[in-house]
Amino acid sequence: MSYYEIQGGRPLEGRLEIHGAKNSVLPILAATLLAPGESVIENCPRLSDVSATLDILRLLGCRVEWEGDTVTVDASALRACCVPESLMREMRSSVIFLGALLARVGEAELFYPGGCELGPRPIDLHLAALRTLGAEILEEQGSLCCHRGRKNPGEREICLSIPSVGATENAMLAACGREGTTTIVGAAREPEIVDLQNFLLAMGARVCGAGESVITIEGGAPLHPARYRVMGDRMAAATYLCAAAAAGGQVEIAAVDPNTLTAVLACLSQAGCRLHTGEGFIALEHQGLLTGIPPVRTAPYPGFPTDAQAVLMAALAGGRGSTMFVENMFESRYGHVDELRRMGAEIQIDGRVAVVTGVGRLHGAALRGTDLRGAAALVVAALGAEGASTLTQLRHIRRGYENFAGNLRHLGAEIREFP
Secondary structure, three states: OOEEEEEOOOOEEEEEEOOEOHHHHHHHHHHHHHOOOEEEEEOOOOOHHHHHHHHHHHHOOOEEEEEOOEEEEEOOOOOOOEOOHHHHOOOHHHHHHHHHHHHHOOEEEEEOOOOOOOOOOOOHHHHHHHHHOOOEEEEEOOEEEEEOOOOOOOOEEEEOOOOOHHHHHHHHHHHHOOOEEEEEEOOOOOHHHHHHHHHHHHOOOEEEOEOEOEEEEEEOOOOOOOEEEOOEOHHHHHHHHHHHHHHOEEEEEEOOOHHHHHHHHHHHHHOOOEEEEEOOEEEEEEOOOOEOOOOEEEOOOOOEOHHHHHHHHHHHHOOEOEEEEEOOOOOOOOOOHHHHHHOOOEEEEEOOEEEEEOOOOOEOOEEEOOOHHHHHHHHHHHHHOEOEEEEEOOHHHHHHOOOHHHHHHHOOOEEEEEO
């Protein structure tokens, strides 16, 4: 069983370049299916979720090469439209292949996806959006059998009741393969949506509006393979910034747009960190204990991201003062709280609300990761704690962080990975 051994209390210092964004690269890799030929995706992080995505592409008949941080996908010989349950259950993002396959070959057979256990995350919005595009979908015993349905070259409007990132992406991909104009109203506004749009534009698609609540797709345009560089991972950047805030020190996080993290940076500044930003970098300096801040409410972009809730909570738990967190995105995103309590954290939960009262300094403990961001949060807490900690269930970390322990060692952390 692999695990981390972390010695807390060591300040972090230095410069770290962030890897490509997990939440961008997965839909972009699925989008390579839209056109036959060889697409090249640069700044592709080595994550287990990326490996699972590439396995799906290979199974569908694509030729895939991965060298360094560059992935080449040749979708010329696409020969299948079925993704087995074993691969679908490895990650929730696998559902993105539904829209891509419908656009390219007109049919798809998938199973309900897996991923971290964060509470109910139905894909009803995905299916409703695709049905608006004319798709015929049969749901039976956990499987989804989908067909493009009748041609309808007229105008279509997809109205999302909540700004779902995955449903927005699926609708964008599927709409590229349908003649006529599709408008997505209530679309998610995350930077990763913009990244997907930019890749689609590079392929020749006619898409506009990403980053706003209305996206328009002129479907039926001839698409071609493209070369594209994925944006930096803003959630990884937030994690390393929270680690430096918890442990103290001075770090510069490069290859990330600070404008994509304004809500997180505001919280760190309120907690006592000194921040300096510029084109493509964020610098943070902090000494002493963090202080409690006004309530943190997770919300769709540009609000405070749910993926940063756990790592910020972990940093503040070892400070002083109280902070209230309100988790509005997922029902079960406090799985890390019991583990933080093992370290002496004082956290009270009532439904979606968690109140963190800083105890001055956490102490080392034997910890177990429960999900991707929760596991990263435990590392953040351990770096700022007194004494040694161990963390098991590293498979969660590997889903979203490339060389996590190595990057932290680069910044001066005392962390070792076994075996």
